[in-house]
Amino acid sequence: MASAAAAAQCFSSYSTSPATWALQQRGSGAARVFQLSSRRSFSVSAAADGFDNQNREYVIVGGGNAAGYAARTFVDHGMADGRLCIVSKEPVPPYERPALTKGYLFPPEKKPARLPGFHTCVGSGGQRQTAEWYKENGIEVLYEDPVVAFDGKTQTLKTSSGKILKYGSLIISTGCEASRLPEKIGGKLPGVHYIRDVADADSLVSSLGSAKKVLVIGGGYIGMEVAAAACGWNLDTTIIFPEDHIMPRLFTPSLAKKYEDLYQQNGVKFIKGALIDKLEAGSDGRVSSAVLKDGSVVEADTVIVGIGAKPVVGPFEAVGVNPKVGGIEVDSLFRTSVPGIFAIGDVAAFPLKMYNRIARVEHVDHARKSAHHCVETLLTSQTKAYDYLPYFYSRVFEYEGSSRKIWWQFYGDNVGETVEVGNFDPNIATFWIDSDSRLKGVFLESGTSEEFSLLPQLAKSQPIVDKSKLQAATSVEDALEIARSSLQAGASV
Ligand SMILES: Cc1cc2nc3c(=O)[nH]c(=O)nc-3n(C[C@H](O)[C@H](O)[C@H](O)COP(=O)(O)OP(=O)(O)OC[C@H]3O[C@@H](n4cnc5c(N)ncnc54)[C@H](O)[C@@H]3O)c2cc1C
Numbered sequence: 284m285a286s287a288a289a290a291a292q293c294f295s296s297y298s299t300s301p302a303t304w305a306l307q308q309r310g311s312g313a314a315r316v317f318q319l320s321s322r323r324s325f326s327v328s329a330a331a332d333g334f335d336n337q338n339r340e341y342v343i344v345g346g347g348n349a350a351g352y353a354a355r356t357f358v359d360h361g362m363a364d365g366r367l368c369i370v371s372k373e374p375v376p377p378y379e380r381p382a383l384t385k386g387y388l389f390p391p392e393k394k395p396a397r398l399p400g401f402h403t404c405v406g407s408g409g410q411r412q413t414a415e416w417y418k419e420n421g422i423e424v425l426y427e428d429p430v431v432a433f434d435g436k437t438q439t440l441k442t443s444s445g446k447i448l449k450y451g452s453l454i455i456s457t458g459c460e461a462s463r464l465p466e467k468i469g470g471k472l473p474g475v476h477y478i479r480d481v482a483d484a485d486s487l488v489s490s491l492g493s494a495k496k497v498l499v500i501g502g503g504y505i506g507m508e509v510a511a512a513a514c515g516w517n518l519d520t521t522i523i524f525p526e527d528h529i530m531p532r533l534f535t536p537s538l539a540k541k542y543e544d545l546y547q548q549n550g551v552k553f554i555k556g557a558l559i560d561k562l563e564a565g566s567d568g569r570v571s572s573a574v575l576k577d578g579s580v581v582e583a584d585t586v587i588v589g590i591g592a593k594p595v596v597g598p599f600e601a602v603g604v605n606p607k608v609g610g611i612e613v614d615s616l617f618r619t620s621v622p623g624i625f626a627i628g629d630v631a632a633f634p635l636k637m638y639n640r641i642a643r644v645e646h647v648d649h650a651r652k653s654a655h656h657c658v659e660t661l662l663t664s665q666t667k668a669y670d671y672l673p674y675f676y677s678r679v680f681e682y683e684g685s686s687r688k689i690w691w692q693f694y695g696d697n698v699g700e701t702v703e704v705g706n707f708d709p710n711i712a713t714f715w716i717d718s719d720s721r722l723k724g725v726f727l728e729s730g731t732s733e734e735f736s737l738l739p740q741l742a743k744s745q746p747i748v749d750k751s752k753l754q755a756a757t758s759v760e761d762a763l764e765i766a767r768s769s770l771q772a773g774a775s776v
Pocket residue numbers: 344345346347348349350370371372373379380381382383384428429430431456457458459478479480505595597598627628629630644645646647648650674675676677678
């Protein structure tokens with residue numbers, strides 16, 4: 284990790300001298316001084332309108348999924364009003380990003396999701412925090428004004444519009460950005476889409492409206508979700524990726540095959556083990572085809588690129604970037620190496636306690652839980668280490684009239700040998716078992732809510748399971764029952 288001293292050096296992106304940034308408290312109210320274990324001593328002058336001063340007690344940089352859940356925890360503790368500021372790059376308050384490749388992409392006649400419908404925290408059954416909610420709770424949100432520079436020594440941020448904000452405590456929740464294809468190979472042509480935010484999704488929806496041939500590049504989450512969405516629009520859809528099966532980081536080849544078969548039944552074509560050489564434009568300047576490395580050509584008027592994401596660490600590099608997994612390194616309480624600075628969500632490289640490794644998790648469940656845990660630490664005397672159980676899920680073909688709705692969940696770690704049961708008849712389960720016969724990870728397609736609720740218990744307890752019994756199971760129901768009984772046998776870690 285970088286030292287606090289290194290963080291203090293990071294005035295580099297400011298163009299004027301540090302003295303110019305000397306901050307004055309303009310507020311008229313009485314100054315308050317705070318000093319808590321995880322916060323730095325900081326004085327705040329409360330201005331008449333609450334937002335008039337340059338000093339902010341708590342600043343969250345990034346107005347995404349994690350920020351929305353963090354704001355809720357501040358409100359729950361009565362610590363938001365006049366004290367919390369969210370600095371956002373986007374023009375709208377935090378929303379549940381997963382919706383962008385699910386309900387948002389339903390065809391127009393199938394009631395697509397639109398804001399303000401899916402602002403946080405509706406994705407986990409919480410309140411819908413609209414722009415009014417932030418106002419009513421006295422939370423200042425700076426929209427479309429990203430932080431462009433940071434100075435750890437003077438505890439200041441500079442935004443793109445030139446605002447200087449002094450913070451008491453800072454939470455970095457800048458998330459990830461989509462990896463892109465280089466411009467020189469056509470990565471920026473009109474008709475080539477990336478999906479990270481609502482503006483990206485709007486642009487894709489407008490392309491889908493007149494699309495005929497869709498090419499999806501990448502066989503991960505975005506690839507699977509967007510290819511399924513394109514089927515809902517009855518579009519000729521091809522998905523291309525370099526590996527030999529979809530979802531290579533999580534699915535076994537056999538599990539992937541079951542999904543690929545299902546997609547093929549829905550008309551999706553697969554090109555596997557292939558890389559793009561370049562995307563080419565037609566006479567109208569829009570993308571018209573992809574040339575593959577083997578020289579073959581795939582025609583497409585709409586291309587969606589889902590080739591992974593990168594943590595957004597700038598301008599906070601000096602706080603300490605983890606060299607292995609990227610992202611801002613934090614401890615089990617989301618504290619960075621610089622006192623008073625925290626990082627949460629996709630951008631945080633945190634100790635994944637149960638597997639004893641440093642990880643970044645690019646999924647919404649962690650965004651929500653890390654936000655809550657961090658703010659609890661900041662506002663209370665909590666010192667409980669974050670002990671996260673990885674949870675991933677996806678939902679596709681959900682639109683009304685689809686022949687089969689798909690919803691899978693995975694908990695735990697996908698290590699060891701696997702036992703797979705079922706083939707959409709009506710469901711599928713995969714169990715990952717290590718060399719000590721411990722159940723490490725579990726995947727379930729189309730479970731009942733009762734069945735789904737068993738998965739985290741299994742992945743957390745890691746019971747010893749009888750692999751041959753699981754292999755002999757005649758249905759997913761049976762297999763889950765076998766796993767449940769090993770849990771009850773008490774042979775867990
Ligand atoms: C299309 C899509 C679908 C997804 N679907 C699922 C799913 O089904 N299930 C699941 O578990 N996960 C899903 N994810 C992942 C999940 O959305 C993320 O893990 C989650 O959004 C992370 O929250 P975050 O707050 O860390 O980052 P984000 O939600 O990305 O928020 C980061 C915010 O910070 C802003 N920002 C960046 N830099 C600055 C700056 N300098 N100043 C100010 N603001 C800045 C960004 O514009 C953004 O608004 C999906 C992701 C995408 C892109």
